[in-house]
Amino acid sequence: MSEQQLFKVTIDNITINVAPGTSILQAARSIGGDVAPPAMCFYSKLQGSGGKCRTCLVEVSKGSEKDPRPMPKLVASCRTTVMDGMEVKNITSNKVNEARAGVVEFLLINHPLDCPICDQAGECHLQDLGYEHGKAGTRYEFQRRTFQKHDIGPYIQLHMTRCILCYRCVYTADQLTNKREHGVLSRGDHSEIATYIEKAMDNDFIGNVIDVCPVGALTDKTFRFKNRVWFTKPVDAHRDCPICAGKVQLWMRGDEVFRVTARKDEWGEIKDTADGKTGWICNDCRFEKKNVSDWVIEGPSVINRHSVIAQGHYLGLKQPEETIVKVMHGQNPRFFMDIHDVSEVNRLGIDLSLIEGPATSDTFNELKKD
Amino acid sequence: MKLLLEKNHVAGIRGYEVYRREGGYRSVEKAMKMSPAEIVDEVKKSGLRGRGGAGFPTGMKWSFIAKPEGVPRHLVCNADESEPGTFKDRYLMEFLPHLLIEGLIVSSYALGSNVTYIYIRGEYAWIVDILEQAITEANNNGWLGKNILGTGFDCQIYVQRGAGAYICGEETALIESLEGKRGNPRIKPPFPAIKGVWDRPTVVNNVETLAAIVPIINMGGEEYAKIGVGKSTGTKLLSACGNINKPGVYEIDMTISVEEFIYSNEYCGGIANGKKLKACIPGGSSVPILPANLLLKTAKGETRYMNYESLSDGGFATGSMMGSGGFIVLDEDQCVVKHTYTLARFYRHESCGQCSPCREGTGWMEKILKSIDSGKGKMSDINLLWDIQSKIEGNTICPLGDAAAWPVAAAIRHFRDEFEWHVLNPDECLKRNYGLAHYADEIHVPVTA
Numbered sequence: 048m049s050e051q052q053l054f055k056v057t058i059d060n061i062t063i064n065v066a067p068g069t070s071i072l073q074a075a076r077s078i079g080g081d082v083a084p085p086a087m088c089f090y091s092k093l094q095g096s097g098g099k100c101r102t103c104l105v106e107v108s109k110g111s112e113k114d115p116r117p118m119p120k121l122v123a124s125c126r127t128t129v130m131d132g133m134e135v136k137n138i139t140s141n142k143v144n145e146a147r148a149g150v151v152e153f154l155l156i157n158h159p160l161d162c163p164i165c166d167q168a169g170e171c172h173l174q175d176l177g178y179e180h181g182k183a184g185t186r187y188e189f190q191r192r193t194f195q196k197h198d199i200g201p202y203i204q205l206h207m208t209r210c211i212l213c214y215r216c217v218y219t220a221d222q223l224t225n226k227r228e229h230g231v232l233s234r235g236d237h238s239e240i241a242t243y244i245e246k247a248m249d250n251d252f253i254g255n256v257i258d259v260c261p262v263g264a265l266t267d268k269t270f271r272f273k274n275r276v277w278f279t280k281p282v283d284a285h286r287d288c289p290i291c292a293g294k295v296q297l298w299m300r301g302d303e304v305f306r307v308t309a310r311k312d313e314w315g316e317i318k319d320t321a322d323g324k325t326g327w328i329c330n331d332c333r334f335e336k337k338n339v340s341d342w343v344i345e346g347p348s349v350i351n352r353h354s355v356i357a358q359g360h361y362l363g364l365k366q367p368e369e370t371i372v373k374v375m376h377g378q379n380p381r382f383f384m385d386i387h388d389v390s391e392v393n394r395l396g397i398d399l400s401l402i403e404g405p406a407t408s409d410t411f412n413e414l415k416k417d
Numbered sequence: 418m419k420l421l422l423e424k425n426h427v428a429g430i431r432g433y434e435v436y437r438r439e440g441g442y443r444s445v446e447k448a449m450k451m452s453p454a455e456i457v458d459e460v461k462k463s464g465l466r467g468r469g470g471a472g473f474p475t476g477m478k479w480s481f482i483a484k485p486e487g488v489p490r491h492l493v494c495n496a497d498e499s500e501p502g503t504f505k506d507r508y509l510m511e512f513l514p515h516l517l518i519e520g521l522i523v524s525s526y527a528l529g530s531n532v533t534y535i536y537i538r539g540e541y542a543w544i545v546d547i548l549e550q551a552i553t554e555a556n557n558n559g560w561l562g563k564n565i566l567g568t569g570f571d572c573q574i575y576v577q578r579g580a581g582a583y584i585c586g587e588e589t590a591l592i593e594s595l596e597g598k599r600g601n602p603r604i605k606p607p608f609p610a611i612k613g614v615w616d617r618p619t620v621v622n623n624v625e626t627l628a629a630i631v632p633i634i635n636m637g638g639e640e641y642a643k644i645g646v647g648k649s650t651g652t653k654l655l656s657a658c659g660n661i662n663k664p665g666v667y668e669i670d671m672t673i674s675v676e677e678f679i680y681s682n683e684y685c686g687g688i689a690n691g692k693k694l695k696a697c698i699p700g701g702s703s704v705p706i707l708p709a710n711l712l713l714k715t716a717k718g719e720t721r722y723m724n725y726e727s728l729s730d731g732g733f734a735t736g737s738m739m740g741s742g743g744f745i746v747l748d749e750d751q752c753v754v755k756h757t758y759t760l761a762r763f764y765r766h767e768s769c770g771q772c773s774p775c776r777e778g779t780g781w782m783e784k785i786l787k788s789i790d791s792g793k794g795k796m797s798d799i800n801l802l803w804d805i806q807s808k809i810e811g812n813t814i815c816p817l818g819d820a821a822a823w824p825v826a827a828a829i830r831h832f833r834d835e836f837e838w839h840v841l842n843p844d845e846c847l848k849r850n851y852g853l854a855h856y857a858d859e860i861h862v863p864v865t866a
Contacts, residue, residue: 099771099814100773101774101812101813104812121811127606149774150773154773186801187781189784212776230599233770234584234768234769235766235770235780237770238769238776
């Protein structure tokens with residue numbers, strides 16, 4: 048594509064050139080960092096997704112070179128395409144930050160906040176969103192809406208109470224599988240994702256709805272309550288699968304495979320495989336192959352999102368020069384309790400960056416001896 | 418001045434014979450001699466504004482429709498009149514079905530729509546029969562079907578019943594529902610004028626708008642534009658309800674004042690039971706409520722008239738909107754908190770649940786209003802309510818979020834003392850109403866007898 052055909056877009060005072068038809072969100076993602084608006088419902092691999100959660104709202108302060116009028120309302124950046132000369136304000140706009148904080152609050156008022164017992168905790172987009180854009184407390188004082196848990200099929204459990212109705216799973220089931228598996232029943236805050244009359248979702252690729260779910264509403268029944276996400280370490284692996292590409296991420300602890308998921312990029316979306324197709328994986332790979340011998344392990348995955356699960360997160364980390372004594376102006380506070388008295392992990396003197404791959408208490412004990 | 422309801426009281430006007438004898442379908446005869454572009458021009462000249470609530474110029478909307486080669490275009494009549502307080506379209510369709518059919522034929526010709534739909538709300542079940550009867554009669558007499566009046570233009574009208582969701586009155590949700598899907602509003606762009614029903618260019622117009630095409634063609638756009646004032650041309654149907662002596666559907670020419678509309682015997686006939694006027698929602702439940710003193714006079718002290726500009730004078734701070742013409746009058750005995758709670762409950766129930774601010778916010782507002790209404794509210798709740806509505810407004814996919822936020826915002830803006838009274842007098846507020854406060858004290862004696 049020649050230079051003239053590209054559109055010049057300025058997002059938060061950073062100017063880039065993108066192809067016509069690109070959405071503001073995709074343009075911002077190509078800049079990366081904090082400029083990229085959060086997206087809870089938009090999923091670039093799913094046609095028609097986006098526009099629903101309203102977390103990606105941005106202010107368009109200049110429509111285009113031809114028509115420089117600003118847009119009257121905040122727009123959903125995932126579904127608004129760029130125009131030549133468009134100027135967008137994301138984190139530099141107070142209006143956007145306020146609206147986004149409002150959306151986070153709305154998303155959380157009916158969310159159970161049961162992170163301590165939720166399998167998604169640690170890689171939950173809603174946790175990230177709440178942490179980055181939310182407030183410390185809630186002003187909601189009423190009973191939260193709840194639903195019964197449903198088993199939809201032998202592998203997937205639907206916990207509607209946690210759902211934020213992003214519709215991603217509906218699009219996945221619609222576009223990835225041969226028939227429409229489920230949809231949304233009822234209206235408003237009592238609407239729910241359902242298969243109607245408790246039908247099972249039965250399809251070779253239906254397991255991918257777990258990967259696209261930004262919260263813990265759809266969980267893998269073979270992994271439920273088995274382990275916390277941050278105790279398992281991700282490694283890339285592949286196998287010869289007759290159904291799918293077979294390129295997956297294994298979540299291991301020691302030599303045990305706890306969970307199999309598709310490989311995800313830094314926006315939490317499933318990565319494309321080498322031939323340019325989205326790397327959806329089949330149910331067989333996801334739910335049935337839980338032995339290391341089933342897989343050819345390629346090596347540790349690099350994850351530049353979700354800090355608690357990222358491998359090598361402590362690599363190259365330097366101990367700060369300011370000690371507690373220095374910060375406290377000479378006072379040396381007495382610890383109420385030293386965590387190392389009760390826990391085997393994270394002993395002082397153990398250099399975490401030296402640990403390669405999944406670690407268990409044995410690993411820590413070995414290092415301690417050195 | 419009556420244009421739409423001129424022949425309303427002629428016996429048997431619902432049937433084709435009488436309607437035709439009274440001069441019906443003249444506009445079709447006239448229009449078929451004009452080119453579609455000329456009709457669009459006439460409508461543009463008439464200054465007709467959409468009667469469904471937003472007040473967007475109809476001629477301009479029609480000129481936006483994309484005309485790609487070989488792709489059929491559609492006209493959809495929005496008869497999903499679900500706004501609380503609005504029942505003008507029902508009246509029109511029930512008593513003058515042929516007027517709508519006539520307007521639809523002319524509009525279809527102007528837009529090149531060979532298949533035209535009337536999307537009607539499920540609750541208007543008996544009107545479906547009336548409309549289908551009218552369509553059959555029009556078909557039998559050569560006004561519909563193939564080669565209408567020998568022009569080579571084919572048109573067929575289908576009536577589609579909705580299932581009774583308020584959201585399906587929003588044009589893109591209506592289109593989804595018409596296609597047989599769940600009535601969720603689409604994300605715009607693309608607008609229906611580019612991609613509407615089955616991804617084809619579509620125009621969605623209100624019943625009254627399409628009916629108004631008939632007098633526009635009959636008398637000419639310029640003549641039509643002389644009726645009314647400023648940019649509020651032509652006549653408007655208003656459905657008046659609430660605490661008035663004569664509730665009903667009235668046709669006005671937008672030059673009368675609000676005061677005249679409420680108190681004159683020709684229209685509402687004054688407040689029922691000799692009570693005082695407290696507040697009024699001038700354009701259907703979604704538009705901001707106005708206290709009596711701001712309703713009759715604008716903030717500048719000028720008389721407020723029943724037209725688009727005058728009703729919205731002062732913005733939302735001291736004004737309201739013409740909306741869909743659902744004129745709801747509240748007398749001194751009515752409780753604004755309870756009233757707002759009722760509206761919030763409606764919007765919570767009708768939110769489609771697609772985007773988060775509306776889905777969660779409407780439910781939250783309803784719960785807070787319920788607790789204030791039942792004497793369990795806190796002073797901080799009022800500010801919280803204000804904050805919630807400000808975060809819904811403008812941040813949603815479709816205007817339902819705004820429609821849910823505006824009544825709450827206006828109620829707090831103008832009747833904050835009543836909310837505070839509810840909080841401060843939790844026991845008393847269950848037993849009696851707040852009654853009249855300063856915003857209604859200034860009300861004067863009615864001008865007309």
